[in-house]
Amino acid sequence: MGKKGLKIIAIVTSLMLLLSIINGCKASSEDDDNKTTGSKKQKKLTLLIDNQTSLDGLKSTATAFEKKTGIKTEIELRPGGAEGDNTLKTRLATGEMADLCAYNSGSLFVALGPENNFVDLTEEPFMDKVMDSFKKSVSVNDKVYGIPVINANGGGWLYNKKVYEELNLSVPKTWDKLLENCEKIKAAKKVPVIASYKDSWTAQLIVLADYYNVSIDNPEFAEDYTANKVKFAKNKSALRGFEKLQEVHKKNYINEDSLSTTTDLALKMLTEGTGVHYPMLTFMVENIASSYPDKIEDIGFFAQPGDDADKNGLTIWLSSGIYIYKNSENIDAAKEWAEFYISEEGIDAYLKKANPSGPFMIKDVELPDDTYPCIKDMVKYIDEDKIEPALEFLTPLKGPNLPQICVEAGSSIKTPLECAEEYDKDVEKQAKQLDLKGW
Secondary structure, eight states: OOHHHHHHHHHHHHHHHHHHHHHHHHHHHHHHHHHHHOGGGGOEEEEEEETTSOOHHHHHHHHHHHHHHSOEEEEEEEOSHHHHHHHHHHHHHHTOOOSEEEEOOTHHHHTTOHHHHBOOOTTOGGGGGBOHHHHHHTEETTEEOEEEOSBOEEEEEEEEHHHHHHTTOOOOSBHHHHHHHHHHHHHTTSEEEOOOTTSGGGGGHHHHTTHHHHHHHOTTHHHHHHTTSOOSTTOHHHHHHHHHHHHHHHTTOBOTTGGGOOHHHHHHHHHHTSEEEEEEEGGGHHHHHHHOTTTGGGEEEEEOOBSOGGGOOEEEEOOOEEEEBTTOSOHHHHHHHHHHHTSHHHHHHHHHHOOOSSOBSBTTOOOOTTOOHHHHHHHHHHHTTOEEEOGGGTSSOOOTTHHHHHHHHHTTSSOHHHHHHHHHHHHHHHHHHTTOTTO
8 A cells, every 4th residue: 555545544533533632522512411400401391281272371381391401391282171071082992092191180080090000199299289178089099190280160151241240230149040040041032051062071161060069959869870770861850951951942041053063162152142041160260261251341150040049159170180101101200290380480470471360279379369250159159168079079979861861852853861861771781881889
């Protein structure tokens, strides 16, 4: 080999040595960066949530968490109602679940098989902040699996206060008085009761919100229901919810396009005053505040009336839960997320962008002074101790086909008795799947 060849080899060798030194310095620099920022720098968590949930507060808390830890939260949306339930169950079955998922507490949560799918949070120190009443709703065999999304909710009737003032109406404390109000609203060429059956889950509200009235007549109903000692179709008070749902249809109080009306359209009608009552959970006020901020002061709330004004009270829904997927690759980061979410810092971040839709399910957290008027209406029932949890929080039973059955009742496709009997059969299938005693 000549001198020229030796020179080329020397140059190449020098270049390779130089590149090795540069890459070594770069790797060392990256190692130093990782030591400084921690492995969380590039970490991301996914959160699956119902697309009808207002996300302003949650996103604000997630942003604050990212600033503090470097862990980004990517929100994935699923449909509401039965379609959303199927989506969630499919993702659990196929192992394609997000790191975190938001879903109902109570009986619907139990049906997901929490012991097989979610992380046990019972011994986590941050769970001491969570109210015991909520823990019970996300527990199986004394193990706790979730944190509250934030608030409890009232199940009753949102209403347009301006229309009430225009027509000189008063808040009804009996079902008959509510029907009288509806008749006057109908005479004024407005829709008395807004139905949004396109989103079938909303059809359940009149039946489910009537549980306070059921419990007044039957204090042991939940226990007897779980033990297969009482049925909706054979109990006068329980059947009444299906009868009320059909009654507002037969009296032509609901909108003609109920089967194609979505929740978004329903809220538009309510805020505009073209529709006056909307049977709904109070969490929906967040959507009103987001889409119609100038109308939120016009919206009030009252409990679904029974037959006795002196026994008027409210059915409440405990908060939905946020659960950590058992097969997630990011369980430690997800626990850190959960701890931050219910911390004072996390709640402060939430309240910067969202006003609560009910009382917090976290200890020592009070409602702010600027709480929406309709939520203050709800809290009055709590202050007077005239509340009862919805049936789904007192029993593991809630038939999955109730939304569709309620659409049938609310459209007079079947009689209230037929719908109640159909629901009893739906519940029986579920009870046998859960292997409950007495079934």
